[in-house]
Amino acid sequence: MEEFLHPHEYNFIKKQTKVIVDAQSTNKDQDVVHTVITLAREKVAQLVEGQGGKALPLLDALTDVKNAHEADSFLLSLKPYVIPFPRVSEKKIERLFPKEKKLKVPDLEQFDYHALSYLGWYDLGTNKKYLVVNIEGRLMGVAGLYHPSSKQGLCTICHSFGEVGLFTKKIKGRKNESTISRGNYVCKDSMVCNDNMTSLDELNAFIYRLHQ
Numbered sequence: 001m002e003e004f005l006h007p008h009e010y011n012f013i014k015k016q017t018k019v020i021v022d023a024q025s026t027n028k029d030q031d032v033v034h035t036v037i038t039l040a041r042e043k044v045a046q047l048v049e050g051q052g053g054k055a056l057p058l059l060d061a062l063t064d065v066k067n068a069h070e071a072d073s074f075l076l077s078l079k080p081y082v083i084p085f086p087r088v089s090e091k092k093i094e095r096l097f098p099k100e101k102k103l104k105v106p107d108l109e110q111f112d113y114h115a116l117s118y119l120g121w122y123d124l125g126t127n128k129k130y131l132v133v134n135i136e137g138r139l140m141g142v143a144g145l146y147h148p149s150s151k152q153g154l155c156t157i158c159h160s161f162g163e164v165g166l167f168t169k170k171i172k173g174r175k176n177e178s179t180i181s182r183g184n185y186v187c188k189d190s191m192v193c194n195d196n197m198t199s200l201d202e203l204n205a206f207i208y209r210l211h212q
Helices: 007-026 030-047 056-064 068-081 090-096 190-196 201-210
Strands: 119-123 128-135 138-154 161-172 179-187
Touching: 007 030, 007 056, 007 068, 007 190, 030 056, 056 068, 090 138, 119 190, 128 201, 138 179, 138 201, 161 190, 179 190, 179 201
Parallel strands: none
Antiparallel strands: 119 128, 128 138, 138 161, 161 179
């Protein structure tokens, strides 16, 4: 069975599936329901464009979803097609963060790699958040100070509203002797963030800004 969906693409399809289920349960006008289903199918078709025959059964099954139970069955059937985030060992992570002398690597077995667009965790002891990202096939470690917010806000990575904090990283300024801090608000719980992601654009843009 060939994997062809990335985790964020699976999340996008999950979101469109919910749109269809909500339309089925809240609208009596079948013309409206048909329009919603057609639009959802078109959005998913654009997402999997280029996958050819592999994606056709997926699109047909999406169109046939009528209720929450069928939606769960449909999404479960997609799981084998999801490309997992590259598995990493503790030693590999230590090599990705060579300057972090107090690095505490979490239990890597707790993560569902099929649900990860990036690997992240928050270390309360050092007030730091660590991100392992896959940029063009190369793993990169990004560490920054993390200050949880007392209010909910918008995450710059997943664009969802929830429990966030300010992630900042010091970089060299225009003059070699100076340093500046760059960052933005991101989810405190990286698993929640991953579950909300339907695109890699904001994650990649965030990482790029931290290294400009």
